[in-house]
Amino acid sequence: MWKLARAACNLRQLRRYSAAMPGPCIVHKRGTDILHDPWFNKDTGFPLTERDRLGLRGLLPPRIISFEQQYERFMNSYHSLENNTRGEPDSVVSLAKWRILNRLHDRNETLYYRVLIDNIKDFAPIIYTPTVGLVCENYGGLFRRPRGMYFSGKDKGEMMSMIYNWPSQKVDMIVVTDGSRILGLGDLGVQGIGIPIGKLDMYVAAAGINSQRILPVMLDVGTNNQKLLEDNLYLGLRQPRLEGNEYLSIVDEFMEAAHTRWPKAVIQFEDFQMKWAFETLQRYRRRFCMFNDDIQGTAGVALAGLLGAVRAQGRPLKDFVKQKIVVVGAGSAGIGVLNMAKHAALRMTGSSEDNETHNQFWLLDKDGLITKDRRNLDPAAAPFARGFGKGEVEGLQEGASLLEVVEKVKPHVILGLSGVGGVFDKQVLKAMQKSDSPRPAIFAMSNPTTKAECTAADAFKYAGENAIFASGSPFENVTLGNGKVGYVNQANNMYLFPGIGLGALLSGARLISDGMLQAAAECLASYITDEDIRKGILFPSISSIRHITTKVGASVVCTAVAEELAEGHDDMDVKQLKQMSKEETEDYVARNMWYPVYSPLVHEK
Template identity: 70%
Template sequence: MWKILRVGCHRVRQSEHKNGAWRRGLSNKVTRPSIVHKRGSDILHDPWFNKETAFPLTERDRLGLRGLLPPRIISFEQQCHRFMDSFRSLEHNTRDGPADSTALAKWRILNRLHDRNETLYYKVLIDHIEEFAPIIYTPTVGLVCQNYSGLFRRPRGMYFSASDKGEMLPMIYNWPAEQVDMIVVTDGSRILGLGDLGVQGIGIPIGKLDMYVAAAGMSPQRILPVMLDVGTNNEKLLKNNLYLGLREPRLEGDEYLAVLDEFMEAVYARWPKVIVQFEDFQSKWAFELLKRYRKSFRMFNDDVQGTAGVALAGLLSAVRAQGRPLTDFVKQKIVVVGAGSAGLGILNMAQQTMSRMLGSHQKSLANHQFWLLDKSGLVTHARKCLDPEAAPFARGPGAEGFDGLHEGASLIEVVKKVKPHMLLGLSGVGGIFNQEVLEAMKESDASKPAIFAMSNPTKNAECTAAEAFKYAGENIVFASGSPFENVDLGNGKIGHANQANNMYLFPGIGLGTLLCGAHLISDGMLQAAAECLAEYITDEEIKRGVIFPSISRIRNITMRVGAAVIRAAVAEDLADGYRETSPRELREMSVEETVEYVGKNMWFPDYSPLVCEN
């Protein structure tokens, strides 16, 4: 049952050093020139081709740039050092200011670089991924979205609105790139835990695609962030004179679906093999759209499936931290707080994993291990208007008396009665894991109970790392959606604040799907990605309470996850091949050859020679 996991991710450490050697080898290859159809200042104003002061003399002459730049030629590496010096100066000058202002100042300086020189931007992002990921991604991206109308300077990505109905097919040809491999799209209805931010949610697709470039090596010229503006129900935005979106209520029902259908048909009419990642759609549409499109298009929903995969990897690692075999996952008592797309996505993937472990004769027992709570408390079969997506995880035959609990039982009641091995928060309610709840987790039946405070951004986390270790005790496994500092427990002990970040999975899912040409993204491919991540951590790291790897290894992680996705697609006969690589060649690759294949197809930032073609 763990075949995909073991063939996709074994011997991680032995091969990790190859990534650096391969990258050095890549830099020695002759870089093919890029054809441009512009000259002079037009080149300098195009972030895709601008090299700033790094243009060599031959190109300055060839492209009509002589005299438009200072005479000294600065190397790529020198440019990186120059930018980092400027960034460090900003850090120094803002270190005593308000945290939100400091975070936005850092985002602005990175965004300005992105606006003028994409190659240099991705170079510094990749080289300093641990430092910059929290700025261009979680948690600062939430702050950026809240303020996006005021921060907007230069358009990035595409905007399709309800007023564009009937025009989306010709609109899609306005995008200048001939080929797009990856689209991330949102309707802005549920941005992180911040709710309906309307058109300002475009910051999420932009940040996600930056991570696709940095972590998966997708070409920045073949990605497209998209905002579907179908209105907003956020009264503050509707009254804000700076708001850049439609100033009307959100579409619902068939009108909403008509916009989504037209967008999907337009995208795939121009780019039949593009992968579309749905991001931050409110729950009622997240599941509906996933069911509607996943069998027809190469798409997935990161909130439902990506979050679920990362959480599952963490849960499996938590079982290892208890000193138990992975097959004991079926015995874990899991309480999930939050019945939105992320919470239900995690429950579905965990249930599928347990069902596989139990086998066909006992798979119905898997649902017995879950307790689901929403804003009204414990979900049972007595719930009026029970959400069909939550129904499989509702407890008991009636409202009262099941497991000594009742419909709508509070979190503290459930924790005290169930004594869960694992407590997962995806509620979007900051501090809901209060002192009483955390102290009750001390009575867990697990030797190392797991507490996952998964909600983003930081202020919406169910608890902090410091609170978890203070009230639930030192002998826990902790993970969160937003980054927290490790906790000094005294006597040389460290409480590890693991970040259960979707960044570990979605780049590998997208890249693996692209490189095998899978015509859809199956549950098996997603399961393989999650299990690969779970196996990536060494036993020594697990003993120290580390259940997710360092972000500094993100490219190697993505190579492994991408390879596991490819091998799962091949095993399910979903792979149609990619460019010159046929399905047969993919089938014949060993595990390490598949990993190498993924690595060789990653883009690394480097200035390519430019040739003007009029």
């Protein structure tokens, strides 16, 4: 039955994307060079006419295997692997699944992305969160062939020429990291390349970015991880991280080189440590079409979840400004969430920055509650430090523990972006039962799974069956008493960043504004029906990711046009974009999503 269901699904998808199916593709290779190129290789799927045209006759077994047959053969192999690894540790199973998918990726990208799109709910946890963290930790031993580009501190002065070593003439999407803060795992140096690779796989699967137009980038500026520096398998520079102007000069040079060759490419910054995340965002956001997913993408997804929590608690959206929200983690993600939530609250009240609306937030780091008495208060955290004005809680002092804050504030929401697994412990979760809301919301958003602030099972066990739960990594729904279900919401950036990038690309935006990001978050927040919200479901199924991305991407396009940031894309000029209705914009976005099918190949010298 699953084969029939999948076939029907594929047929619907093919019909939807038939208008965007590519024509013949010109290649400049022949023979084994074609077979060794995953962009063009069809394995045993080459028809006889192509085998003759491309010098492949005799280099492949004579039988021609259709795309659907190849698809079915791979899925059978994958399910066989699942059966053979039952009972093995989760890490062993996850890496085994990653390896079989990675081998297909290395060999045949068209088939790989078709498999990924059609099975995104099952495969996203393998190529993305949480398995990607495990891959990064073990990357030296897993490396088989290069993917993406590496710019190191040794390449200073050469990047403008290096960028032309990339074989694709057009790049639409670049994801770049310096490996300094990979998920909640810290400094993994060059091994962090797994994050841009996984993010771009999601761009292809969710946003339909052409797989030949993506570029993962690692900026290797050294590592301060002594264990890696002593590891014989470590593939990066064996030196401490560059700092200050030396560091910035490397990032500057890369950005100029990338923009010079591909001026319309969207650049996403990923997993930079806090000081460089904010520094580079402010340095480049008005000069290039770029955004930082940890600061802005996480903030958008969290805001969508927070707005959903207000609805799930049976209150109108305007009551968001009355929500008491405790945020644990004062890094780039935590500060990003607070900034976006504060701006949303200010817009709802129509108030200025000076009215202390942000006092609905309590921010904690490893040293406890942040107040205005904090020595060496980080400027990024300063606007959210407690101490003066309305809304203060008696008895809460600088450095108060999370348990103290929860017991005295009785928050509607606790939101974790701390990277500290289990910090929402039994006592904290039990204290949430006395929240001022009958449906307390617990957002354990740190990745990977081992770094989650609490598990779904513990959240419902200790905070009560009426709790609302969201996490960054996937957990299974929890069976409660009386046949009820405790729904797990995966509050992951995958719901937003593909639409933000796609919308910026298709509008030809000069830059990515706060308004475009806000529109993306509000679009996601409105996606869920009232019926699902009442059940505690805040985010849609990942199975709908392309539809979600279409909606989010269209909202970003419309906002870019309204803010006069759009410059048009390919054959669609700004005048045409302005004339499109919301429905027409969504159709425009959907039509421009790439869908993996075998294109006829024509050789040209």
